[in-house]
Amino acid sequence: MNPHSQELHHFVKQLLEHQAALRAFIVSLMPGSDDAEDVLQNTNVIIWEKMHDFEPGTNFRAWIFAIARNTVKAQFKANKRNQATGVDEELIMAIDAIWNKRNSESTKLKQKALDRCLEKLKATEKELIQVRYSKGTNIEQYAHQIGRSADSLRTTISRVRAKLRDCVQRRLQHEGGAL
Incomplete structure (x- = not known):
């Protein structure tokens, strides 16, 4: 995969990962509006x-939310019916601030939990995660380097990710940070 297609793949992946939050954000800015799906x-x-x-x-999330916020504002200006609901720019900014604060606190809690869970991994698991999520690292090359098949490494990565996900969820519940 060339660098440009990797960037495109990463961009599309991020956009898809944020679709549910983006939809919820737009709906929260347009309560009761039938135009939310069009705005999305x-x-x-x-x-x-x-x-x-x-x-x-x-x-990335802040960037797409800013675009969404501007698209909602444009929709309100273009649609007199929505302006009549009394939703104005001040309300949009207030809702936006709540979303950003909630996202920031949630992200900090999750990152702290993930950092602690990463510390608990075996050295080989940590190395594998670092290799997998480092830019420009190729799993096939790494597998050849350590004398394992790429498929077995992918299976191991999947297991380690599940282990990390479970650990993070347990830590968030234990610390009262489950959102």
Whole structure:
């Protein structure tokens, strides 16, 4: 896979991972509106068109939420019926602030739990996770390097991810941070 197609794959993956939250965010900005699905579609089109404006390493979720917020504002301006509901820019900004605060707190709790769970992994599991999630690392090459099949490494990675997911969920429940 060439670097451009890897970037495209990563972009699409992030966009798909955030669709449910993006939909919920738009619906929360447009309570009772029948236009939320149209706004979601328009937002996705704009995100796709502006794909090259996104700077890797920055907050993807914040970027797409800003696009969604602007798309909602444009919809309100274009649709007098929605303006009559009394939803204005101040309310949009207040809802946006709540979403960002909730996301920030949730992310911090999850990251702290993940860091602790990563510490508990065996050295070989940690190395495998680092290899898998490092940019430019090829599982096939690594498998050859350590004398294992790529399929067996993928199976092991899947097991380690499940182990991490379970550990994070337990830590969040134990610390009262389950969201």
